[in-house]
Amino acid sequence: KNQVEQSPQSLIILEGKNCTLQCNYTVSPFSNLRWYKQDTGRGPVSLTIMTFSENTKSNGRYTATLDADTKQSSLHITASQLSDSASYICVVSADNYGQNFVFGPGTRLSVLP
Amino acid sequence: DTGVSQNPRHKITKRGQNVTFRCDPISEHNRLYWYRQTLGQGPEFLTYFQNEAQLEKSRLLSDRFSAERPKGSFSTLEIQRTEQGDSAMYLCASSASSGTGELFFGEGSRLTVL
Numbered sequence: 001k002n003q004v005e006q007s008p009q010s011l012i013i014l015e016g017k018n019c020t021l022q023c024n025y026t027v028s029p030f031s032n033l034r035w036y037k038q039d040t041g042r043g044p045v046s047l048t049i050m051t052f053s054e055n056t057k058s059n060g061r062y063t064a065t066l067d068a069d070t071k072q073s074s075l076h077i078t079a080s081q082l083s084d085s086a087s088y089i090c091v092v093s094a095d096n097y098g099q100n101f102v103f104g105p106g107t108r109l110s111v112l113p
Numbered sequence: 114d115t116g117v118s119q120n121p122r123h124k125i126t127k128r129g130q131n132v133t134f135r136c137d138p139i140s141e142h143n144r145l146y147w148y149r150q151t152l153g154q155g156p157e158f159l160t161y162f163q164n165e166a167q168l169e170k171s172r173l174l175s176d177r178f179s180a181e182r183p184k185g186s187f188s189t190l191e192i193q194r195t196e197q198g199d200s201a202m203y204l205c206a207s208s209a210s211s212g213t214g215e216l217f218f219g220e221g222s223r224l225t226v227l
Contacts, residue, residue: 043204043218089155096214098146099169103155
């Protein structure tokens with residue numbers, strides 16, 4: 001069964017600190033992996049997308065890594081800000097059709113002052 | 114480009130009533146998706162439109178649910194005879210048919226069934 005697991009389920013850090021969120025998947029075949037940020041009560045917003053041939057991609061203070069051999073990805077947030085408080089959702093798919101996207105449950109990040 | 118718009122943002126209804134949600138996608142996007150999201154979970158696919166054609170429906174979409182996209186522009190999702198288990202956030206997303214298939218989500222419509 002195609003699945004995406006994320007860890008930790010939730011995380012609390014202090015403002016200015018770094019953190020890393022994990023994503024493991026069993027989706028096959030694999031084409032691309034995406035990370036979305038979802039603020040409470042809002043829709044998800046795309047952070048990064050990586051194909052199987054890419055192993056790192058950055059978007060400002062967000063850096064995603066991908067190991068297609070071990071089927072693992074991580075999202076590293078540098079110098080966290082209060083506005084980083086949100087859920088971060090890992091999404092894996094075999095193609096670019098949204099009906100085939102497999103969404104993880106998300107990691108809930110809280111950044112405290 | 115004003116993004117994906119959904120309304121109403123919040124809907125509280127009594128069990129057994131019908132509700133309808135509307136989604137206005139990004140104008141140049143011909144793909145439109147509906148997802149359902151419950152607390153602590155990722156979005157779950159409900160249905161997909163390519164222009165005005167509904168090409169795929171999830172098994173989650175019971176016969177109480179119906180979606181339309183007349184003229185290939187805005188879309189509506191109607192839930193008939195609502196049940197408490199229908200309480201969730203209903204997300205609409207649109208994407209272009211070329212490129213990475215990046216999904217642009219609306220702010221969602223939160224449904225509470227009492």
